[in-house]
Amino acid sequence: ALLPILAYPDPRLRTIAQPVAVVDETIKTLIDDMFETMYDARGIGLAATQVDRHVQVIVMDLARDGEEPQPQVFINPTITPLTDETKPYQEGCLSVPEVYDEVERPARVKIDALDRDGKPFSIDADELLAVCIQHEMDHLNGKLFVDYLSTLKQSRARDKVKKVLKAREKR
Ligand SMILES: O=C(O)C[C@@H](Cc1ccccc1)C(=O)SCC(=O)c1ccccc1
């Protein structure tokens, strides 16, 4: 089912997600609903926090339109930077629609997580995967990419989101 995506500055986006104790049917249904919601919103990632479910679940698909989908699931993820080098990237967020700005993050990270069957795995990530997993991990910790921007840019982002949501209501 399509789930409503919380929009900045909704305070529920600031909730800290709890670890998943058992990867049961409710979690598997949540994962399916998160993928449906992410694809419908044309995103490349989605954290459970964004759909008001406060558990440590992230879905991602970095494949471009027309390419074979590459769905990825990260349950109870932890991230360890693999380098002190940071890289800027023009980020966006489904909870801060039509706002894009540059954020600096560690260039390469190690991700430890459980997959959709509850099996542990580790991957070293760079480029867009590193950017996206850190952006999603922030969501699980109640953080948004706009928090890294100036107060002026944050105020402009709030105004922009209000405008975008108003325009969507009319459609
Ligand atoms: O809000 C989210 O978590 C989804 C977000 C993930 C993300 C995109 C880009 C950089 C970091 C994290 C999005 O999918 S935004 C929409 C999008 O597809 C996109 C935006 C900018 C660059 C690349 C993709």
Ligand SMILES: [Zn+2]
């Ligand atoms: Zn986001």
